[in-house]
Amino acid sequence: MSKKIDNKGITVEKDEFTEWFTQIMLKADLADYTEVSGCIVFKPTAYEMWENIRDIVDEGYGQLGIRNAYFPLFIPEKFLNKEKEHVKGFSPEVAWVTQAGNTKLNERLAVRPTSETIMYPSISKWIRSYRDLPLKLNQWNNVVRWEFKNPVPFLRTREFLWSEGHTAFATQKEAEAEGKDIIELYDGVCREIMALPSLIGRKTEKEKFAGAEYTISMEFYMPNGKAIQGPDFHHDGQKFAKAYGVQFVDKNEKKQYVYQNTFAITTRMLGVMFAVHSDDKGLIMPPMVAPNTVAIIPIFDDKSKKQVLKEAEKIADALEDFGVIYDDREYYRPGFKFNEYEMKGIPLRIEIGKRDLETNSAVVVRRDNGKKESVKIGKLKKYVEETLENIQDNLLKKAEKLLKGAVVSISSFKELESAIKNKKISLTNLCSSVKCEEDLKHKTEGAKVLNIDEKKKVSGKCIICSKKAEYVARVAKSY
């Protein structure tokens, strides 16, 4: 699994996506392969971005009254088996603990692929009356899904990190209303922080979460022309409540089952973010998520050293709040450092040498578009602040353009085939039969329904069976 890293830049263009993405990951120091197939190391820069995302999502959860908790990693097999659609969906991918020390366990333990089946037996004990509702919990943890498809760092790893929210309500109405808040929160974090727009909609029956009544998903578009699913929200109705006996006594002293939701955002989003924004020079980080947004590189010779370092340090102090890397290492030449911070996607680079000091200026270089500008030192702080905002906007706009350009309307199967060949997301009339969806996948050699564009009014026929279409589905090849 080990890959050799050379010290050159990215040696392939973004078109050769898989190799390009691997090089970004390794050369920008984001992650590394390990000897555990399908599991990666999240190196500090990538992990710190995840922490930034976590903190922002967490604040949003707090405002919605969702509190963090921690449930066991292990799920007894009998618990996993209680909700039959759920177990069918997950059991092929479960990693099983069968032994502890030298002792064979009496009952196998699943390493959680998701935590419904370990949480709900507890919740069923805690909820007694309507006064205990709503109960809103979240956990930030690691889950394992031993997929046998080809793993891809960040995008499909056998272990990944996520937030999993689990809420229980007295009424269906309250439960469903939460969907809007959660998707709004996730969409805000994706757009405003990660600069990633998405296509939001309901999943089809075939593609919904195993055990849910319905799923709302956010679908993203990757620069290799594939779609990829991001955060999602599942309304579970009373399915799990009935399987796990999660009941409460209502105001009329009647026993009722709760209505439940689950929702999640995962480290996959880091991969989507790296893929969408970066270029042939390496990583591009949106400033809002970057652990460091400015790299300051003093340029000096023996004669100018003292004066340049003095000024450069002052600038570093003044810009401290932006997360500054101050690089005065003498065993690397400035050109080496320029390449390094380009590769690592630091949003702004500030070069300061003797000649700049003569005009009381510094040179600021943007990572996103390469533009250079000489800026008076007195105006630097304001310039940096505004330029970082501008970079953030710019990345979102570019990503929006990419996404918008990918979505096409099609009106025949032939047009669908051609759109798929051209790596587009097709707005496609479909009926709701699982059979048609399976046929579509088969006939297109693997394209699938991402989700339903619920804002589009449907008229006309299902593109597969020619019966009345029931919705406009977004169809594409997808991770």
Added chain:
Amino acid sequence: MSKKIDNKGITVEKDEFTEWFTQIMLKADLADYTEVSGCIVFKPTAYEMWENIRDIVDEGYGQLGIRNAYFPLFIPEKFLNKEKEHVKGFSPEVAWVTQAGNTKLNERLAVRPTSETIMYPSISKWIRSYRDLPLKLNQWNNVVRWEFKNPVPFLRTREFLWSEGHTAFATQKEAEAEGKDIIELYDGVCREIMALPSLIGRKTEKEKFAGAEYTISMEFYMPNGKAIQGPDFHHDGQKFAKAYGVQFVDKNEKKQYVYQNTFAITTRMLGVMFAVHSDDKGLIMPPMVAPNTVAIIPIFDDKSKKQVLKEAEKIADALEDFGVIYDDREYYRPGFKFNEYEMKGIPLRIEIGKRDLETNSAVVVRRDNGKKESVKIGKLKKYVEETLENIQDNLLKKAEKLLKGAVVSISSFKELESAIKNKKISLTNLCSSVKCEEDLKHKTEGAKVLNIDEKKKVSGKCIICSKKAEYVARVAKSY
């Protein structure tokens, strides 16, 4: 495993420690048992305290240049086996994944009991030259040690949460110097935030971490008279470096092995904190770690409702920064709420009723000593701030008194036996032989050396073999 919770207060006194501790955990809503033997649910209040501790430790790590990363949960068996003392120490407690879906794995995977053996093969690839050093990493994660001893919630659980720091240096001197910083950080967090003093010292050869050159531990004293180990720091020398080939090219272009440290703080500390501070009325939380420090309870009848709620809400707004619980639920009586917040350990309770408003006052009740005071509303904020500081100090002082009173000097084996019977920590002359330590444990029916009091000069004879004593050991029954 499931325990029935009644709605009464704590029904046993702190003397009956095990039952008392269990009731605190369940009735103060800190944790719950699960069907996975030895694993608990960390409920929101306990988990949020852990998050508070995490954030403070994390800030300290940042100041020491330690960055967070995330390595896989699973460790291939061949990796675990490379450092022979380490594997001997951990393999009896390893949970093994042997199967994924329906497929038997070619090689068993250990669920990490600690991450040296998965991290160091990666680190050995990343470190090339002295310029890559020091490398300082930490991860916040879950680990599993399938102990067959009786599990105790928080104090000994098969899965627990922790921070594990792993650092590599070019020289032994630098590596060892880090020990002081790390212990200072942990000691600061334990004392200033958790109000928990400890006995700090080096572990004996017998008790040191499996694979370390030496271990510095922090030992705490529990109200049931048992000692318990808290955070620790291990200097690993070059042991792991040699087992995992972690080498660098030094300034003279010679290949050298790095010097490594590992250190950790775990969720066990929550249990120590709950046990040391709490009383027969329930939990007592130090204000510095409490997610909420003030509970405001308006007291009203139909006639006074409007006026009282208006004033109480104003107070709640003014005290917002302290993490206020504002409880205007009408289906519970004030007395019920008083008991609830006493049980849950909220440091301050503020009662506000019509009669208080007449004198423009509110009643403030301290959880730690039950003292009540009527305070003018205009002075409330300052009073709350000062009182919380005073509670924090008071808890530390009480804990210091408890610990100080537990430590005794002994000069004969008979005195040692009597001290152990009286649940003391004995300062005991010992030679450094493992045999004597084993004899001591056997003869005392289970007391052990916690660590060495390095500030005490030793003179005289080993209490076991009567040869020359080499150090003053702290001896007690321990978790």
